[in-house]
Structure formats: C-alpha cells, structure tokens
Amino acid sequence: MNIHNNTSAVIHNLLTMACVLLLTSCATVQQLDTLNKRMGAFEIAYGETLQIIDRWLTQGMIDDGNKATLQKHIKKIQSARQAFYVAKKVNDFNKAKDSLDIATKSLELMREFIKLKTEQTQGKLHTLNPVVNL
Amino acid sequence: MNNTLLALELLNAALAISTKVQDMLQKAASENRDVTDDELIDLKTFNDQLENKILND
Numbered sequence: 001m002n003i004h005n006n007t008s009a010v011i012h013n014l015l016t017m018a019c020v021l022l023l024t025s026c027a028t029v030q031q032l033d034t035l036n037k038r039m040g041a042f043e044i045a046y047g048e049t050l051q052i053i054d055r056w057l058t059q060g061m062i063d064d065g066n067k068a069t070l071q072k073h074i075k076k077i078q079s080a081r082q083a084f085y086v087a088k089k090v091n092d093f094n095k096a097k098d099s100l101d102i103a104t105k106s107l108e109l110m111r112e113f114i115k116l117k118t119e120q121t122q123g124k125l126h127t128l129n130p131v132v133n134l
Numbered sequence: 135m136n137n138t139l140l141a142l143e144l145l146n147a148a149l150a151i152s153t154k155v156q157d158m159l160q161k162a163a164s165e166n167r168d169v170t171d172d173e174l175i176d177l178k179t180f181n182d183q184l185e186n187k188i189l190n191d
Contacts, residue, residue, distance in 0.1 A: 002136075032168075034168050034169070036168050036171070036174055037159060037169050039160075039169075039174055040155070040169040040174055041155045041158070041176060043174065043177035043178060043181055044151055044155050044177060045155075047177065047180055047181045047184065048147045048150055048151045049147065050181060050184040050188060051147075051184065052147055053188055054184055054188055056140075057188065057191055058170060061140075067191070070188070074185055074188060074189060075189065077185075078185055078189070081178070081181075082172075085178070088187065099159065103163045111144075114144065115141075115144060116166065118140050118141050
C-alpha cells in the first residue's frame with residue numbers, strides 16, 4: 001500500500017512538473033502570446049487526452065458511468081471549440097478568447113476527473129474485477 | 135494493465151503534450167511567425183475525428 005502511495009505521490013509531483021514545464025514553455029520560447037499559439041497548445045493537450053480515453057475505451061477499461069461523465073466533459077469542450085473557431089472566422093477575438101478559456105477549463109476538469117479516478121483505484125490492483133473504474 | 139500503469143500513462147501524456155507544444159512553438163519561432171491557421175486546422179481535424187469516435191462509442 002505504501003508503495004502505491006509513494007508511486008502516486010511521485011506521479012503527482014512529476015505531473016505537476018510537466019504542467020509547469022508546459023506553461024513555462026509558452027513564456028520562454030515565444031515573445032508573443034497569440035490566440036493561435038494558445039489554441040495550438042490546447043488542441044495538442046486535448047488530442048493527447050482523447051487518445052488515452054479512446055485507448056482505454058477500446059480496451060474496455062472504463063465502466064459506463066465514467067464513460068458517460070467523460071462524454072459529458074467532451075461535449076462541453078466540443079461546444080467551446082466550435083464557438084472558438086466560429087468566432088475566429090468572423091474576427092470576434094474577444095468571443096474566441098472566452099471560448100478558448102471555457103474549453104481550457106473544461107479540459108482541466110476532465111483531466112482532474114481522470115487523475116482522481118485513477119488515484120482512487122490505487123491499491124485495488126489485486127481485485128478480481130477486470131474493469132478498472134477509471 | 136494495472137492502475138499504476140494507468141497513472142504512468144497519464145504522466146507520459148503530460149510529457150508528450152509538453153514536448154509537442156515546445157516543438158510547435160519552436161518551429162514557429164524559428165521561422166519568425168505565428169502558429170498558422172493550417173497547423174491549427176490539422177490539429178483540429180485530428181481531434182474532431184477522435185472526439186466523434188468517443189462520443190458515438
């Protein structure tokens with residue numbers, strides 16, 4: 001159990017470091033923060049998260065309840081992304097920025113949900129149930 | 135796959151995100167330009183497909 005807790009703590013710290021690295025990369029590499037750069041970073045983060053969810057779904061590792069919750073998060077992000085691209089197309093940059101903020105917040109919430117569910121099942125590795133409750 | 139591996143997969147994803155964002159920004163910076171709309175649309179198209187796949191699962 002201690003091993004799992006230690007592993008969880010290490011992973012937690014490394015995840016935090018990765019997030020800090022992600023955020024500082026925008027500040028160190030670029031002189032100017034633009035809407036396209038921010039949206040590009042968002043799309044990359046979103047794509048990586050979607051790939052994990054898709055793989056876990058394919059492997060049958062997500063139960064129906066968690067799947068429905070994840071789909072709800074994805075629908076919120078989908079709406080915000082669509083609003084972003086529409087606003088950008090008509091040069092409504094304030095609306096585009098607001099939509100990106102909503103999409104980013106929703107993605108953060110979804111990743112928190114995934115992390116929480118993963119941590120909650122730490123220490124339950126030896127149960128006979130083959131389905132991991134995300 | 136156990137839960138420690140699931141958590142490690144999340145960590146790997148976080149690191150992959152960081153690397154990809156760095157690459158995208160560095161490429162734009164080296165060419166002294168912004169991230170282009172075409173680059174954005176490529177990322178969007180890929181994500182749209184995955185998004186629809188998961189929502190229709």
